[in-house]
Amino acid sequence: MLIMILIFLIALLGLGLSQTHLLSVLLCLEMMMVSLYLGLGMVSISGLHYPLMIALVLLTFSACEASSGLALLVLISRSHGSDLLKSFNLS
Amino acid sequence: MSPYISPLFSITMIMSVMLISSSGHWVFMWLGLELGTLAFIPILVWWHSSLEVEATVKYFIVQAMAAAVFFLGGMVSLSGDFMGGVNQLMGNIGDMMIMLAVVTKLGLAPFHYWVVDVVQGLNYIPGAVLLTWQKVPGLAVLTQLATCNNSSMLLLFGMVSALVGGLGGLGQTQMRKLLAFSSISHLGWLVVGCVAGSLLGLSYFTLYVVLSIPLFSILHMLNGGHLNQLRTGLMFNPLMSVLLGVGFLSLGGLPPFFGFFGKWLLLTHFVGQLLLGVSVVLITGTLISLFYYLRVSYLCIVVLGPQQIMSGLNWRKMQLSGLMSGLLVLNMLGLFLVGGASCLPK
Numbered sequence: 001m002l003i004m005i006l007i008f009l010i011a012l013l014g015l016g017l018s019q020t021h022l023l024s025v026l027l028c029l030e031m032m033m034v035s036l037y038l039g040l041g042m043v044s045i046s047g048l049h050y051p052l053m054i055a056l057v058l059l060t061f062s063a064c065e066a067s068s069g070l071a072l073l074v075l076i077s078r079s080h081g082s083d084l085l086k087s088f089n090l091s
Numbered sequence: 092m093s094p095y096i097s098p099l100f101s102i103t104m105i106m107s108v109m110l111i112s113s114s115g116h117w118v119f120m121w122l123g124l125e126l127g128t129l130a131f132i133p134i135l136v137w138w139h140s141s142l143e144v145e146a147t148v149k150y151f152i153v154q155a156m157a158a159a160v161f162f163l164g165g166m167v168s169l170s171g172d173f174m175g176g177v178n179q180l181m182g183n184i185g186d187m188m189i190m191l192a193v194v195t196k197l198g199l200a201p202f203h204y205w206v207v208d209v210v211q212g213l214n215y216i217p218g219a220v221l222l223t224w225q226k227v228p229g230l231a232v233l234t235q236l237a238t239c240n241n242s243s244m245l246l247l248f249g250m251v252s253a254l255v256g257g258l259g260g261l262g263q264t265q266m267r268k269l270l271a272f273s274s275i276s277h278l279g280w281l282v283v284g285c286v287a288g289s290l291l292g293l294s295y296f297t298l299y300v301v302l303s304i305p306l307f308s309i310l311h312m313l314n315g316g317h318l319n320q321l322r323t324g325l326m327f328n329p330l331m332s333v334l335l336g337v338g339f340l341s342l343g344g345l346p347p348f349f350g351f352f353g354k355w356l357l358l359t360h361f362v363g364q365l366l367l368g369v370s371v372v373l374i375t376g377t378l379i380s381l382f383y384y385l386r387v388s389y390l391c392i393v394v395l396g397p398q399q400i401m402s403g404l405n406w407r408k409m410q411l412s413g414l415m416s417g418l419l420v421l422n423m424l425g426l427f428l429v430g431g432a433s434c435l436p437k
Contacts, residue, residue, distance in 0.1 A: 001170055008163055015156060025152060032159040036166065043170050051169065054118050058162065061125050065155055068132055072148050079141040088145050 004039035008032055022076060022083040026069045033062035092137060103130035104224065111231045117165035117189065120232050121158065124196060127228045128154040135217050146212025150221075153205045157195040164188025190233075190241050197229040199282060200252030203275050207259070210271040218267060219307035222274040223300045226281075230296065233282065234289040242286045246369055249286070253279030253376030260383045264318045266310060269383055270303070273342060276380045280373060283366075284357050291360055298353040305418040306338045322390055334418055336391035341422045343384030344377055349425040356432065 011031035018024045037058055044051040073083055080087045104127050111123035128151075135147040164185045171181025191202075198206035210218045237245055256276025263269050277299050285292030309331060313324035325332040341348035354377065361370040 005163070005167075008159075012156070012160075015152075022148065029152070029155050029159065032156070036159065036162050039163075039166050039170075043166065046170075048169070051166075057118065057122065061122070064129055065125070065158075068129055069151060069155070072132070072136075072144070072151055075136060075139070075144045076148055079139070079144050088148075089142070 001039060001042055004035050004042060007035040007038070011035060019085055022073055022085060025085075026066065026073065029069065030062070030066055033058070033065070037062075092133070097134070100130045100134050103127075108227050108231060111228050115235070117161075117168075120235075121161050121165065124161065124193075124228050124232070125158055127225065128158070131220070131225060134220065135213065137217065138214065142212040143214070143217075146209045149205055149212075150209045154196060157192045160195070161189055161192035164190075164192060186236065186241060187244075190236055190244065193229050193232045193236070194248055197226055197233075197278060197282075198275065199248045199278060200255040200275065201248070203252060203255060206275060207268050207271045210274075211265060211267050213267070215267070215307050215311035218270070219304055222270065223303060226278065226296070230281065230285060230292065234285045234292065237286045245282055245286050246366070249279040249281075249283035250369055250372040250376070251279070252276065252282070253373045254379070255376075257376040257379030257382075260380060263383065265316055266318065266321060266387075267316060269387065270307070270310075273380060273384070274303070276376055277342075279376065280354065280357060283361070283369060283373065287357070287360055287364060287366070291357055295353045295357055298349070301421060302338065302342050302350055306335065306342065309335055309338070318387070318390060321387075322394060325391060332391045336388035337422050338418055339384045339388040339391070341425070343381045345381070347425060348422045349428070350422075352425045352428045352432075355429055 011028045015025060015028040015032070018028060037055055040051045040055040040058060044055070077083050107123040107127035107130065110126065111120050114120060114123070132147060132151060135150065136143055164187070166185075167188060168182045168185025171179075171185060195202040206222075210221065213221065233245065252275050256272045256274075256279060259275070260269050260272035263272065277295075281292055281295050281299065284295045310321075313321060313331070315321045315324045325335070337348065341350040344350045344354045358370055358374075361367075361373075
């Protein structure tokens with residue numbers, strides 16, 4: 001459980017500190033989701049069983065989130081020419 | 092994008108709120124929040140302009156991160172259920188994580204930075220949906236979470252966001268940013284109302300929606316992002332300028348208008364519950380925010396546009412749509428409502 005929380009925090013830190021590509025931000029989001037999936041597995045090993053059903057829901061929704069993130073990546077590379085975070089207009 | 096697909100997204104957004112408010116388990120709350128976010132993203136990028144796409148990317152990243160933290164909090168409190176001695180501590184940490192994630196999703200004060208940037212990039216209509224309807228899922232979670240452990244922290248967030256909403260809008264000349272800061276300030280009141288009693292929060296939210304949707308639609312018709320453009324757009328439309336000015340004064344909560352009614356309702360309740368310090372801070376924040384409301388309404392009502400000739404304007408031929416006349420009547424109703432409510436038996 002602690003390992004999973006550590007992975008999650010590393011991914012969160014990476015999300016906060018990534019300054020080059022949007023793709024790496026999306027990868028960090030996906031890493032957070034996968035660490036949550038891992039944590040649900042760990043919780044269900046140690047006694048409870050309904051987290052396994054939650055894990056399916058989590059997997060489905062993280063896939064939806066990743067796909068909409070990739071769609072936004074395509075949109076931003078079409079409108080800005082690249083997915084560099086520097087090209088954003090941080091007004 | 093095909094317009095026939097838009098009912099799908101709006102129905103999903105409505106269903107997400109129903110899912111949250113009818114469930115007591117955190118997984119379904121997470122599901123509802125995710126559904127609401129994912130269904131709102133195609134509406135945000137409807138016109139595919141580059142600013143919109145950027146704003147949507149910012150919105151998406153913040154919301155996805157907050158959703159992940161929400162799930163982590165739920166799982167920490169879940170794993171605390173069978174870990175023996177540290178049960179209570181884990182449960183508290185999990186509740187705190189969930190609350191911080193929901194506060195980030197709503198855009199309350201210490202986590203409000205994304206709201207201003209996102210609203211600045213959007214058109215007025217998606218911005219209005221973002222500032223009104225998208226608050227509902229988060230508020231529905233907060234009203235279920237507001238137990239005695241968290242309520243003092245939520246009160247603190249509410250007070251800080253009333254102050255920040257007032258201070259942040261002081262130097263702004265962009266209409267969308269002004270509206271975003273005004274929404275942050277109102278959200279502070281709303282959260283304190285939700286902590287004090289969920290029905291009060293609901294009524295204040297209804298009032299904010301009723302007041303701000305006509306303003307957003309008038310600004311959408313005028314289609315100006317800057318205060319100067321606003322004045323130019325209002326040049327041949329004196330009726331609309333009066334309505335806009337009165338609407339902004341009402342949103343700021345000046346006494347003769349409708350916006351005062353909600354603030355009065357909340358304040359009487361807070362003073363009854365002896366939340367005196369909270370109400371003083373909220374009033375101070377609103378007083379600061381009244382400065383920029385007054386500036387906008389001064390610009391709308393008092394100042395003339397460049398080369399404006401009043402004689403050419405025919406006041407009789409102004410078209411008063413149902414929306415605007417409704418706004419005018421509503422704004423004038425405020426004092427009657429206050430009088431009627433104060434006559435009610437305690």
